[in-house]
Amino acid sequence: MELDKFISEWTDDHAGVKEVFVEFKQLLESLDNTEIEFHARPGVTYSMRGVKKGQDKWPLFTMVDVIDDDPSNRWLSVCFFGDCINDPDELGDFVPGGLLGQDGHCFDADDAESKEYIAARIKEAHSNQ
Numbered sequence: 444m445e446l447d448k449f450i451s452e453w454t455d456d457h458a459g460v461k462e463v464f465v466e467f468k469q470l471l472e473s474l475d476n477t478e479i480e481f482h483a484r485p486g487v488t489y490s491m492r493g494v495k496k497g498q499d500k501w502p503l504f505t506m507v508d509v510i511d512d513d514p515s516n517r518w519l520s521v522c523f524f525g526d527c528i529n530d531p532d533e534l535g536d537f538v539p540g541g542l543l544g545q546d547g548h549c550f551d552a553d554d555a556e557s558k559e560y561i562a563a564r565i566k567e568a569h570s571n572q
Contacts, residue, residue, distance in 0.1 A: 446481040449489055455515050463519060463552050467491070467507050470562055474569050486511055493565065498572040501527070505565050506542065519552035521561050527568040534560060 446468070453461050471479050471493045480503070482490040489509040494502065501524050508520045522538070525546040534557065535548040542549075550561050 444481075445483060446479065446491060449481070449483060453517075456517070458516070458518070458553075460509070460517050460519055460552075463558050464491070464507065464509060466558065467519075467521070467552075467562070467565065470565055471505075471507075474566070477569065484511075486514075493569065495569060495572040500572065501545075502543065504568040504572045520549050521552055521565070522547045522549040523564060523568045524548075527571045528564045529567065530564070532560065535564075 450461070450465060468479065468491060471477055471491070474493070476496040478494045478496060480492040480494055482492070484490070488511055491507045492503040493505040495504050498504075504523070504527060506522045508522070510518050510520055522542045524542055525537070525548055528548060530548055535550045538547045538549050541547045550557065550564065552558055552561050
């Protein structure tokens with residue numbers, strides 16, 4: 444699988460971003476009726492998308508992007524459609540038209556606290572589909 448190959452070949456990870464990405468992958472794999480799509484654009488992004496089978500409103504419920512403009516300093520951006528989640532701590536950035544042409548909320552996953560907060564948003568988005 445292309446996603447697993449990407450993970451196994453990702454060796455330069457000084458910031459621990461790979462570990463967070465893998466944890467989000469495991470979370471998506473644990474959710475009922477969920478498929479993972481992977482879209483690789485080396486030098487731009489590696490996009491892992493959570494798709495809930497049988498839902499028609501959106502083509503995905505979350506998009507976890509590894510930002511790859513500097514492969515030695517990758518970071519994660521996790522996005523959701525604007526009406527699929529709440530952001531009670533206002534940690535996300537509102538991105539007009541930023542998620543497949545629709546309004547979205549995006550979060551940078553850069554520490555353990557943000558990881559937990561974003562994981563809760565992933566579960567919320569999944570349950571709202």
